[in-house]
Structure formats: structure tokens, C-alpha cells
Amino acid sequence: MPQPLISPYGSWKSPITADLIVAGTIGLGSIVLDNTDTYWIEARATEAGRNVIVRRTTDGKITDLTPSPFNVRNRVHEYGGGSFTVKDGIIYFSNFSDRRIYQQTPDSQPQALTPVADSHYADGVVDSQRQRLICVREDFSNSSHEPVNQLVSINLNNGEDIQILASGCDFYASPRLNPDGSQLAWLTWNHPNLPWDGTQLWVASILEDGFLGEAQLVAGGVDESIFQPEWSPNGMLYFISDRSNWWNLYRWHNGEIEPLYGMEAEFGLPQWVCGMSTYGFQSANRLICTYTEDGNWYLASLELQTKQLEVIETPYTSISSLQVANNRAVFIGGSAIASTALVEIDLTTDNITVLRKSSELEIDKGYLSIPQPIAFASENNLTAYAFFYPPQNQDYQAPPTEKPPLIVKSHGGPTSSTSSTLNLKIQYWTSRGFAVLDVNYGGSTGYGRAYRQRLKDNWGIVDVDDCTNGAKYLTAQRLVDGDRLAIAGGSAGGYTTLAALTFRDTFKAGASYYGISDLEALAKDTHKFEARYLDGLIGPYPARQDIYKMRSPIHFTDKLSCPVIFFQGQEDKVVPPNQAEMMVEALKNKGLPVAYILYEGEQHGFRRAENIKRTLEGELYFYSRIFGFELAEAIEPVMIHNL
Template sequence: MTASTSPQSAAFGLWPSPISAATVAAGATPLSQPQADGLDAYWLAGRASEGGRTTLLRQRGAELLELTPAPFNVRSRVHEYGGGAYLVAAGTVYFSHFADNCIYAIYPGQTPQAITRPGSARYADFARDAARNRLIVVREDHAVPGAQPVNTLCAVGADGTETILAHGSDFYAAPRLSPDGASLAWLSWDHPRMPWQGTELWLAHINPDGSLAPATLIAGGPEEAVCQPEWSPAGVLHFVSDRSGWWNLYRLAEGTVQPLCERAAEFGTPHWTFAVSMYGFRSDGEIICTYIENGVSRLAQLSPETGKLAPITNPYEEIRELRVGGGAALILGGSPTIPLELAHFDLASARPHVLARSITDLPADGYLSIPESITYASGGNGQRTAHAFYYPPCNAGVTPDATEKPPLMVIGHSGPTGMAASTLKLATQYWTSRGFAVLDVNYGGSSGFGRAYRDALKGQWGVVDVDDCVAGAHYLATRGVVDPERLVIRGSSAGGLTTLCALTFHDVFKAGASYYGVSDLKGLDDDSHKFESHYNEYLIAPKPESDMQYLLRSPINHTDKLTRPMIFFQGLDDKVVPPQQSEVMVSALRAAGVPVAYMTLEGEGHGFRKADSIVRTLEAELYFYLRIFGLTSPEQPAVVAIDNLPGAA
């Protein structure tokens, strides 16, 4: 695409843009979970045009092969969020198929064949135990209807026979077998903790019959979050711990835990999904790692013996995953000018060879907004510092009206321990290329800024996150770069609660959009799946003290205060935040005469994967804001029905 040679004048919000909703849906291919096997590279790619199916690809030399054609869907539902859905070991692929939750194997030169049978179990985070011809997996068994599932570490034989290796904890993750096959390390944790609050790292010898000897606690506890245990080629156990207040690297050497590189940086991320990798071994004496410092990812070489961290030049400011092998690294990364991509990074030459891009057809640079990383005071007395990325409107084909300021869209990310990154996203450029400014907020509670920042949300969900979004809007309005009368806020899941609270308890934003957002904290407890069933004890308060806080903070209990127009989007198959949470809010707004729109999507759960869903929701949200701001005429075809708005369909 090329920029227009004759810039035209248009109102903010109505700028003609080459980035359509269909462009966003078609152009953004989700990429995840890279793995290396010898010289072969593997990764998962989303297929929005195929109902959101996820497929496994392999790059071997110049040949790109899809190993799991339709109807296979490489995805796990363990903890509902999944991850760790496949493993490659010596040319054989093992994966979880979403439709039946079975484990399948793809042996060299063959098609997928089931190892396990359909039933009540789900599987994730595979490790290959070659000496015993079995997999070691995290198993989640839903055998008892209405009861919480049972999580275990389980061995799965080539014939599908399942043997429980470890049980008794509420959750398990990261089974990692030593190079000699003699020992197994893993993580576990129990309610009410989430894995970024406190986990335990265990180590056990494997008996001759394949069972585990009594395990030894290596690290972790209620106030120490351990993640990503890995073995060096020589069989030394390494892991990431936040015992210092930052997720740093450690190793177990001669029976003691030793820090490798003490630094105010994050070498790990919250365990929402399985098998995320942030470091790997080039050799026993060299670790290749990525870490987050001031919200930006760095790539480096770390010497375990000296603790020296040597930067590796690379083009990425966000590195989501890193796998090391064969003198190279597989990097899943992006930057403000690079959409998420998978690169084979030659460590000797420090040159990336791109294997896959999430977006293959980018608009011209003149239509891409480059974010500014900003910090600003927040909280009641400005005692805290909040972080965000500010995206100004950008469109080479338009001459902005110098007498006007753009509307501002504030985004509260989901999680709520997630992190807003600066990687180029068409979904953001969709708005900035139309004349909206965007503020992507890393509110208190976000990851990437150390444990203290993450713990700022302890007991303060619906307060600190909201304060930081409100303060960010005030900050930009005070700077005179946005229109204070056209401030909107949007969010999904936990960010939906932030959105609803901001509109209910503050008089700053003029409208908002909730994507499968939380409105009822008690209802969230009642309906939540096992993984998050006690999360509110951390975010709000332990029971029974939480009852009063639920009443005070749940927007569903204060619908009389919600007087700003809103649009709601809800997947009808959502098991994390059920549709009832949106429906009660919509009904209340309709009854109160507040402009409201509601779009439901069949076949969508917690997060929209289908291309049609992405197109419909983006177009509806834009139409909604334009109608609220009076920028469209009643004669314009309605994209979504808006109740209580004069002249709306």
C-alpha cells in the first residue's frame, strides 16, 4: 500500500484508512510456542479463516510443511488457558487435539494417530521420557461433573496407558526430565495462590519401575514464585525465581541454590499458559536469555560462572518466547515497526532469518503510529508511577484540523497481570489511522516491572488499575494532546472490569467497550473454573472479608451510577466470564435509558478467534463511538443496534 499524494481534510475519527477490520482479521496470524528439533523449526499458527483453528508448522531447510491439516486443532484446555499443547522429540511430534482432548503422535513420515482415548482428561506441557518410551504430562481430569478437576503429573505410555506420578497438589506444571533420564523436576502450587504469587520447585529421582522416589523441595513457597525449570546439557537444574523481588535466574549446584545474575529485570513472565520459554542453553557455559527492563525486552548472553550479561543486538523490543539450539535461537518477537514474527536468529552473526510473520501485508509507514513510552503520577496523591504506551493519530493521507484535538481511547489489558507491549498491532493501528489517539496502559499489577509493581494490585483490583487508566487520560488531556470531551475506554476480560469500574465510579470517560468483561466479582467466584477460583482472594480480599468489597466494587451492584454509553461483546461459549455477566449490565442500561449496544457471538469463548468475529466487533465498536460522538448521520446503515440513542437503529 502507498500513502495518498494529496492529503485531505477529515474530522478525527473519520479519517479514511487502508486498515479495515477485514485487514486486521486477515492480517493477524497468531504465532506461538516455537520449538527446535535439530535444525528443524516448529511453531503454532492460528487460522482465523478456519474458525480459529490452530495448526502446527515445520520449517526444514526451504520446505514449510503443515503437519496438522484440518480438522486438527493443536490446543490444550488445561487451566482453560492452555499452552504447552505439543512437543517435538527426535522427529516425533506429540500434540493435544482440542476437539477430543486426546494426545496424538505424528511419527516421521506418518499422519497423526491417537495415543489416548476420548474421556474426561485433558493434557498439557509434555516431556519425552525416551528411556521408558513414554510421555510425562500435566493431566487435568474432569471425571466428576460439577466438581473441580483433579490435576496430576502423569506418565502416558505409547499404548495410552496412564500412570500417575505425582498427586495431592492443586496444580502442576513444567515436568522437566534430566538429560540422563534419572531425575524429574516440576512445579506445583495450591489454592488460594496463583502461580505468580507462590510456587514450589520439586526434584525427584526416578525409580527403576518408572515411579518417583520421595521428592525434595528445591525452591519456592507461598511468597516465592518459581517458573521455567530447565536442565543444562551437563544436568544442572536451572530455574527463575522472584525471591529478590525480580524474576532472576538461579541454579542448583552442589545442593545449594545460586543466583546467576542479580538484576532489576524480569527473566520470567506470569504462568497463564504452559511451556513459555525465556532462556535456553547454547552450551554448559553459555545461556541465551531474554529479559524485560523498563517494559522493553532485551536479548543477552549470560555466563553461569561469572554472572556476566552481554547484550546481543537484535531488532525486537518485545520477545515473547525464546528457544535455543544448534547455535541459533528461535525468537518470537516484535517492535513498534515490526509485527509479531518468528525468526531463526543466528547467534554467531546476530542476524535474524524470518520464518513467519503475523502480518504479511503492512500499510505504508505513513499510516503506522509509533508509540511513546510514558510514565505519569497516579493514585490519590500521585504517590505511584504508572506506565503506558501512547500512540498518536497517524495517517499520511489526512491533514489534521489544527483547531481540534483527537479522541482518546484508553486500553486496560487483560490478566490482570498481563503486560501491554509496543509490538506493532493492526488492531491498534485500526484506531490511530482513523484519527484516534490510543493509550495502552500497564497499570499497577502488570508484569514486567518487578514483584512490587505486580503486587500493587493486591486487594486493589478495580481501584489501582482504574486509577492508572483515569490518571493516564487526565495526563494526556492536561498536556493538550487529546480532547477531554471525547475520552473512551475499552478492555477485555479483567480489562473489562477496569472499563466498567472507570465508567461507573469516575466521571472521566464518555463511553466504553467491554469485551467479555467481569462485572460481578461474586458471580465470577461462583462461575469460575478451578485455576482462577481463588484469585479474587488476592485481588480483592480473603473470605469472608471479600463480601463487602464485592458489593462495593462490582459494577453490577451500582448500575444506577453507570450513565455513560457502552457497547458489550460476549462469546456465548465463554467458560471464564459467562454471558450472564454482560447480560445483566446490558439489561440495566436499557432499563435506565442509557445508550447501549450488545453483540453476542456463537462459537466463541473467552477471546475471539474467528475472522468474522474480529471484523464484526471492530466495525461495531467504531460505529458505536462515531454515533455517540455525533460523527455519523442517522441515514448511515447500522452496523449494530444501539438502544436508547435517538435516531439509532
């Protein structure tokens, strides 16, 4: 092997290009098992972000089922999820453009089931006895009020026959039929709660006319988050609750709630989208589940009579979308050295089969940075967590006295988390000579309810402190260059980015992806799901308007003294473009280097391949001009004002 070339950090030529990332990668999600077939959704950046249902039969044949221009997606709770289900070979899916539900078999074209209406549908379950689909509907028909959420039934023989089964709460999710079809369980929550704050689990009998009898509250409330109710094959109701501080497994039987396995680990997730799943039943006596502990995910079996938990060994540190049926478990798994893949485990032999990879790219490990989980001290004598990625490229090394520039990543949500799964967008940076710190700041999930609630009333403080202290920790350890510290994030992570750049003096540059600069504007102009989110993160509005202004970077541009690049979708309803544009104008007027790239046709998050490529390369170009290093490859320049 030739000796590595000596070249400054940031100037290393990498085989992990933006073209390679967008052309060779698909998004995998929303697994459905029907008899012996496996269905899932692929999000394809090369098809303008279109979501396609794909089927794999037992003979290994993989087939696309969703013809163009259909796009299997919905906007229930704005973020969607749970966009299709399958029963005995018949597929029911939500189409994004016209918001209708379609039905289809693998051998036929989609046929519209529901009429044209200003409604979105999600989280469907087929009620075979009554020939109907039960699902969540979000109705936007009354434009003068926020949309109305309900549980509805849709007649599979006459899609115009839609009946309301439950209404009156602000939000509904997870309708689940018991095995004999006599009972329905579901979740609700109301403003100002989000589903990770407090939800309620209900059960009702189904009457002869198909409507629901009197609903019984099983568990939950304003201070208890219930996640994923499921009926076991023998008719007991299971669910996940954080009543112990950790999202653990419980079951309800004969009116009593029984804990299954107490553990300082998270079996649940923040319910940002519909249809999320972390467990399923192999049999009435055995449950297959996933949980996260210290930032890594595990697969396990839980014997329901003895309550013994046993880890099922896999090479994966990230496991999601678990579905279980017919002695097989199917999930999306990833690790630090392998892109996510659709994986099947034979539960009788523990044999693992990769059904589909998110990327067929085979990248030499010599170009991959292995994340190192770190813990570091932050404010108030508390500990924060992150994954540290040192620069790695087998073809290069930096001059001996040089320290690498650092990009601190602040994830979105803010109630979310990052993981150690191979992320080519991170490796894009590390293989060019950047260090990356991916922070699970206070408020992140995976570390218990108390850690999640550190952000209560403290958004813009705790998250900023943790990101800042992470950068300071690495600087003190002499692992990075303290004069070349950048911070980047999207959505809520974009707010953390802008707040850190405005209210702290640690960072020298930043990149905001559809980030928030004016909290007051966000409180006035966002969608229903998050309309009261800020009540818990900051305080009630307008009663605490003073705090909203005090923590909004747009009002303190005089404190901002470093360059920023902004990326924004023109059709973003979560964080409208005016949020970025106000900040850009303020920076222009102040004479600071600033760049702004607006994408037509994009919403909250970028789905088109050309825009994902432009964003990666644009951010790299921006840093090259700000930090003063030469690029190893030609990149389309970005207009940087005041430079």
C-alpha cells in the same frame, strides 16, 4: 506527495481495515526445536481459529502438519498452552475437540494415543529411555468436584497405560527431565495462589519402575514465584525466581541456590499458559535469555562461568517463546513498525533470519503511529506506565483547533502487560484519527514484584485510578479531547473498563469485551485456575462479600451515566455471558445508549475472523454515533438501544 486532506478525527479513511487485519494475520506461538527442524503453532482466524502445527526444515521448506479438522489446543488451567512436543521427528499433540493425545510423523496422519476421557493434557516431555510421555493432566471426570491436576506418564506403545507420578497439589506445571533421564523437576502451587504469587520447585529421582522417589523442595513457597525450571547440558538445574523483587535467574547445584545475574529487570513472566520459555542453553557454559526493562524486551547471552551478561542486538522490542538448540535461538519477535515474526538467530554469527511472519502485509509507515512510553503520576504519589499512540495517517490532518478522541486500553489478566509491538488493532484506531493510551497499570508485570502486588486487595481501585489518571494526564497536556474519552478492555480489562465508567466520571463511553460486572458472580462461577484469584485481588469470599458488592458495577448502575457496547462469547467459561447480560439490562432500564453483540461458538476471546471483524467495526460504529463523527467507509450498523 499531495497535501493531507482536512478532516475531523475519527473520519479518516484508512488502509488498515478490519478485513485486512483478519485475512492477513496469523497467530504464532509454541516453538519446538527438534534436531535441525523448527516447529511452531499457527492460530488461523480464517479457519475458525484452528491451531495448526507447522514445520520448517533446514532447506527452508515450510509445511502444515495438522490436517483439518484437528485443532492443537488444550484447556489445562483453562488457558492451555504446551499443546505439543516433538522428539526425533515424532509429534505428540493434544486435540481440542476430543481432548486426546495424538502421535504423528511429518509423513503420516495423526493416530490417537490416549483413550477417550474427560481429561486435558499439556506440557509434555518425552522420556525416551522408558518410552513414555510425561505431562500435566487435568481430569474432569468427577463433575461434582473441581478438576484434579496431576503429573502422569503415558506409555507410547500403549496409550491406555497411564500412571500417576505426582498428585496432591492443586496445580502442576513444567515437568523437566535431566539429561540422563534420572531426575525430574516440576512446579506446583496451591489455592489461593496463582503461579505469579507463589510456586514450589521440586526434584525427584526416577526409580527403576518409572515412578518417582521422594520429592525434594528446591525453592519457592507462598511468597516466591518460580518460573521455568530447566536442566543445563551438564545436569545443573536452573530456574527463575522473584525472591529479589525481580524475576531473575538462579541455579541449584549441590544443594545450594546461586544467583546468576542480579538486575532490576524481569527474566520471567506470569504463567498464564503452559510451556512458556524465556531462556535456553547454547552450551553448558552459555545461556541465551530474554528480559524486559522499562517496557521493552532484550535478547542476551549469559556466560555461566564469569556471569557476564551481553545484549545481542536485534531490531525487536518484544521477544517471546524463546527456544535454543544447535547454536541457534528461535523466538517470536516484534517491534513498533513490524508485526510479530518467527525469528532465528545463528548464535555463531548473530545473523538474523525471519522464518515466518504473522502478516505479509506491508503497511506504509505513514499510516503507523509509533508508541511513546510515558510515565505519569497516579494516586498515593505513585507512578504508572503506559504507551501513548498519537493519531497518524499521512493522508489526513484534523482542523487546527480540534483535539483527538482518546481510547484508553486496559489489558486483561489483570496480571499481564502490554507492549510496544506493532498491533494492527491499535493502528486501526490511530489511522482513523483516534489517540490510544495502552496502560500498564499497577498490577502489571514487567516492573517487579512490588509493582505487580499494587493490585493486592485493590483490584477495581488501583487499575481504575491508573487508567483514569492516564487519560487526565493526556488531557492536561492538551494531547486529547477531554470531552471524548473512551475506555475499552477485555476480560479483567473489561472489568477495569466497567468499574472506571461506573465509579469515575472521566470517560464518556466504553467498550467491554467479555468483561466482569459482578465480582460475586465471578467468585461463584469460574474455573479452577482462577477460582481463588480474587482472594488476593479483593479479599476472601464469602467472608468479604461486602467488598465484592461494593466494587461490582452491576450494583451501582445508578452511577453510570455514559454509553457502553458489550461483546461476548456464548460459550465463555471464564466470564459467562450472564455477566454482560445483567449489565446490558440495567443500562437499558436506565435509558442509556447500550449495545450488545453475542457470538455463538466463541469462548473467552474471539478466534473467528468474521467475529473479530465485526467487533472492530462495531466498536467504531458505536463511537461514531456517540461522539458524532462521520465514518469514512460503510460499516454494518449496530443496534444501539436508547439512542
